[in-house]
Every structure is written in structure tokens, then in C-alpha cells.
Amino acid sequence: MEPLASSRRGFVNFLLGSGFGAMAVWMLYPVLRYLIPPKSGEATIASVPVPWKPAEIKANSGRIFKFGSQPGILVKTPAGDLRAFAATCTHLNCTVQYREEKQDIWCACHNGIYDLNGKNVSGPPPRPLEPYKVNVKGDQIVVSKGA
Amino acid sequence: MPTSLAELAKILNAWVDERIDLSGVRELIRHKVVPVHRHTVWYYFGGMTLFLFIIQVLTGILLLLYYRPSAEEAFESVQFIVTEVEFGWLIRSIHSWSANLLVATMMIHLFSVYFTQAYRKPREITWLSGMSLFGIFLFFGFSGYLLPWNELAYFATKVGTDVAGQVPVVGHLMARVLRGGDDVTGATLSRFYGFHVAILPLATTAILGLHLFLVQKQGMSVPPEIERSGQPLRTMPFVPSFLLRDLVGWLSALAVLGALAAYFPWELGVKADPFAPAPAGIRPEWYFMYMFQTLKYIPAKIGPIDGEVVGVLGFGLGGLFLLLVPFLDRKTARGEKSPLFFWIGVGIVTYIVVLSVLGYVAPGGK
Numbered sequence: 001m002e003p004l005a006s007s008r009r010g011f012v013n014f015l016l017g018s019g020f021g022a023m024a025v026w027m028l029y030p031v032l033r034y035l036i037p038p039k040s041g042e043a044t045i046a047s048v049p050v051p052w053k054p055a056e057i058k059a060n061s062g063r064i065f066k067f068g069s070q071p072g073i074l075v076k077t078p079a080g081d082l083r084a085f086a087a088t089c090t091h092l093n094c095t096v097q098y099r100e101e102k103q104d105i106w107c108a109c110h111n112g113i114y115d116l117n118g119k120n121v122s123g124p125p126p127r128p129l130e131p132y133k134v135n136v137k138g139d140q141i142v143v144s145k146g147a
Numbered sequence: 148m149p150t151s152l153a154e155l156a157k158i159l160n161a162w163v164d165e166r167i168d169l170s171g172v173r174e175l176i177r178h179k180v181v182p183v184h185r186h187t188v189w190y191y192f193g194g195m196t197l198f199l200f201i202i203q204v205l206t207g208i209l210l211l212l213y214y215r216p217s218a219e220e221a222f223e224s225v226q227f228i229v230t231e232v233e234f235g236w237l238i239r240s241i242h243s244w245s246a247n248l249l250v251a252t253m254m255i256h257l258f259s260v261y262f263t264q265a266y267r268k269p270r271e272i273t274w275l276s277g278m279s280l281f282g283i284f285l286f287f288g289f290s291g292y293l294l295p296w297n298e299l300a301y302f303a304t305k306v307g308t309d310v311a312g313q314v315p316v317v318g319h320l321m322a323r324v325l326r327g328g329d330d331v332t333g334a335t336l337s338r339f340y341g342f343h344v345a346i347l348p349l350a351t352t353a354i355l356g357l358h359l360f361l362v363q364k365q366g367m368s369v370p371p372e373i374e375r376s377g378q379p380l381r382t383m384p385f386v387p388s389f390l391l392r393d394l395v396g397w398l399s400a401l402a403v404l405g406a407l408a409a410y411f412p413w414e415l416g417v418k419a420d421p422f423a424p425a426p427a428g429i430r431p432e433w434y435f436m437y438m439f440q441t442l443k444y445i446p447a448k449i450g451p452i453d454g455e456v457v458g459v460l461g462f463g464l465g466g467l468f469l470l471l472v473p474f475l476d477r478k479t480a481r482g483e484k485s486p487l488f489f490w491i492g493v494g495i496v497t498y499i500v501v502l503s504v505l506g507y508v509a510p511g512g513k
Binding site for chain 1: 302326453
């Protein structure tokens with residue numbers, strides 16, 4: 001009768017073990033889901049007016065503006081063109097800035113450099129900055145996605 | 148009636164002993180010895196790291212009393228601590244400086260254990276727990292760095308969490324879980340605060356407990372070269388000889404900490420602004436500098452893969468190598484000489500030192 005007894009013991013142990021195992025999963029699942037933050041309810045923004053008038057911005061300069069919750073950069077080239085890009089560096093997410101003396105867009109974090117078309121020309125950035133469309137309507141500059 | 152303090156202690160001791168048998172503890176204290184040889188000096192760095200950790204716990208608890216973990220108030224509350232609260236500047240400065248010294252002594256401890264091959268059988272679990280603590284303390288440093296919510300910390304956290312986001316397959320989810328959302332925001336601050344004051348301390352308590360228990364249980368490792376020399380091993384009693392020497396080290400560390408905190412109070416910088424460009428001259432804490440500098444040098448694309456992905460995988464592999472070294476280094480496990488692992492260690496240390504120095508002296512700023 002020994003084998004029967006031990007197989008019974010084995011069966012009970014199996015039930016106990018798998019029961020606790022299932023309970024662990026059952027408790028862990030909500031915790032793991034809890035740790036993943038919910039998607040933000042913020043609507044994706046298609047265009048924003050920037051808070052400056054075209055005349056205020058001097059040539060060869062750049063400014064950061066709010067594009068929804070993200071920073072954008074508005075650049076006035078030395079020739080006087082207005083251009084806008086997402087200001088988030090494509091390397092590791094830092095915010096870029098305009099360098100007047102070198103006339104380029106620069107990321108201070110890892111020395112990434114973009115030209116005034118937003119193209120990555122030097123350093124580690126793997127992709128160009130996302131370009132935005134710039135419309136000047138009278139006194140207002142409106143920047144929108146999808147250039 | 149007891150007539151002196153010593154007598155009172157004796158009576159108390161007897162009272163406790165009658166209820167809980169203390170003979171085991173007494174035996175342990177009487178018999179614990181530390182090997183004496185020409186590498187004995189390295190034994191002090193683990194205890195030094197522990198001492199600095201205790202300082203972190205104490206000063207951290209004090210900072211908790213005034214700190215407020217939100218994007219609106221964090222910077223102001225730290226400013227309040229260092230400008231208004233009496234000795235607030237001292238507590239905060241000691242916390243920051245001690246964190247840095249702790250990482251330094253921890254690295255010395257790690258590499259001295261590596262080079263004396265103390266990770267070999269039977270101490271593999273001690274090594275694994277030590278490497279876990281290494282990771283935990285780096286994460287302590289990373290999460291604590293954000294808490295003052297200043298400009299440097301804000302961008303360091305953007306970069307650091309984005310680095311985690313580069314890990315193939317799970318990276319994006321990891322970055323979101325770390326940030327508490329898609330971007331570094333007040334939600335990230337709440338989360339890092341939770342890591343820094345609850346989750347990491349809990350993990351440390353458990354793993355440090357195991358680490359210290361194993362060191363107690365197995366005693367100090369003697370380097371293989373000393374074992375092989377066949378000379379009789381000298382030892383010193385842990386109590387009081389080693390403990391008193393430890394104490395000298397701890398008091399010196401305390402003096403250095405006090406001097407650093409008083410003469411070079413930790414700066415607070417300017418408040419984080421998500422709509423300001425990353426400032427020129429931005430850089431992480433020195434112990435992340437070699438990674439930071441490496442990321443600057445890796446080209447945008449290596450074949451079809453983004454450069455930073457290669458960098459992140461490289462650091463991951465390096466960490467994995469260190470973690471698994473007790474199981475990779477078969478020669479040391481067999482009691483033979485293991486020059487390959489010695490030179491790999493030299494290579495890793497050289498890489499870290501050279502890239503860190505370059506981080507401070509190489510051009511590449513504005």
C-alpha cells in the first residue's frame with residue numbers, strides 16, 4: 001500500500017502547490033497592471049498659435065514654445081524664414097536649443113547637431129527633428145503638424 | 148543596588164541571558180576572526196559602504212520631514228530645507244555627499260572582491276546579492292537625483308529613462324512604468340519618490356540582510372594566491388581588533404563628510420522647466436559619466452541599428468558578465484590561476500576610468 005499512500009500524498013501536494021501558485025498569479029496580476037500607467041486622456045494637438053508676433057522674433061534666433069504637452073522650437077533663420085520643429089532630440093529625449101553663433105540647432109545632452117532644416121548633421125541623433133508647418137496669419141504665427 | 152554603569156550592564160546582561168540564551172552570540176563574538184595578509188585592507192570597504200548607508204537612512208529620514216514630492220512643491224521644499232530650516236543645508240549636503248561616497252566605496256568593494264576572486268565557490272550567492280545591492284544603490288542614486296526637481300535632474304531623468312526605453316521589445320513599457328506616463332512629469336516624481344523611500348529601502352533591507360548573513364556564516368574569503376602560498380594564515384579577532392580599525396575608518400569618513408558638506412554644500416540649481424532647452428554643460432552624476440560619454444561617441448547608426456541601442460545592449464552585457472562571473476570563471480572555481488578574468492577586470496576598470504575622465508575634460512560642449 002506504500003506506493004498508493006505516497007501517490008496520494010503527491011497528489012495532495014500537487015493540489016496545494018498549484019493552488020498557491022494560482023493564488024500568487026491571481027494576486028500579482030492586478031499589481032502588475034496597476035504599475036503600468038494609464039494612457040493620458042489628452043487629445044493629440046494638431047496646431048497651436050505661438051505667443052509671439054512675427055515682428056518680435058529677430059532673424060538668427062530660436063524659441064521654445066508649448067505644442068500641447070511637448071516642447072517645440074520656432075526658428076527664424078538668418079535669411080528671415082520661420083521654421084518650426086518638435087524640440088525633442090531624436091537621440092535621448094532632451095530639449096534642443098538654437099545656437100545663434102553657429103546657426104544650428106543643438107542638443108546639449110550629448111552634443112547632437114541639426115541644421116536649420118532639422119536634419120541631423122553631427123553627433124548621435126539617429127533621425128531628423130519632426131518638422132512642423134508654420135503659417136503666418138496677420139499678426140499671429142500658427143504652428144501645425146504635418147509639414 | 149548597582150554601584151556603577153559596568154555593574155548595571157552586567158545585571159541587565161544576566162537578566163536578558165536568563166530569558167534568551169545569549170551563548171551563541173557570545174561564541175560568535177569570541178570566535179569571529181579576520182584573516183591578516185597583504186590584501187586585508189580591502190576588507191574595510193564593505194563595512195565602510197554599510198556605514199555610509201546608515202548615514203543615508205538617518206539623513207534621509209530627516210529630509211522626509213520637510214520634503215514634498217510634487218512638481219509644484221518639490222524644488223521649493225528643498226529650497227526651504229537648505230535656506231530656512233536650521234542645519235537643513237547640512238543634512239541635505241551630507242545626504243548628497245554621502246550618496247556619492249557610498250557609490251565610490253561600493254565600487255572599490257566590488258572591484259576588490261573581483262580582483263581577489265572572492266566571488267568563487269562557495270560565495271556565489273554573496274556575490275549575486277552584492278551585485279543586486281550595486282544595482283539597487285545605483286537606482287537609489289538615480290531616483291534621488293530627481294527629487295529636488297531641478298533642471299539638471301529633469302534632463303538627466305529624461306535621458307536615463309529614455310535609455311531604458313531603448314532596450315529592445317520591453318523598453319517602451321519599461322520607460323512608461325518608470326516615468327508613470329509617456330514623459331517625465333510630476334507623475335515621474337511621485338513614482339521616483341516611492342522607489343526612493345519605500346521600494347528600494349525594502350529591497351535593500353532584505354538583500355543586505357542576506358549579504359551580511361552570508362558574510363557572517365562563511366567568514367572572509369582569503370585570496371587564492373595567499374591560499375596557494377601555503378604559509379600559515381595569520382588572523383586577528385573581529386572584536387575588538389578589526390572593529391576598532393573599522394571605527395577609525397568610519398570616523399575618518401564622517402570627518403570627510405562633514406568637511407565636504409560644510410565647504411562644498413551641495414547645489415540646488417534652478418527649478419526644472421519642461422519648456423526650457425537642456426542647459427549647456429549638462430551631465431549626470433560622476434558614476435554614470437562613463438555611460439554618458441559613451442553615448443556621445445557612439446555614431447547615430449551602426450549598420451541598421453540605432454547607435455544608442457547598441458550602447459544600451461553593451462552596458463547590459465557588461466553588467467550581466469559581472470553578475471555571472473562566479474559561474475563563468477571556471478579556472479578560479481577549480482583553484483587555478485585565471486589571468487583571462489584578471490585582464491577582463493582590468494579592461495572594465497580602465498574603460499570606466501578613461502571614459503569618466505574624458506567626460507570631464509573632453510571638448511564637446513557649447
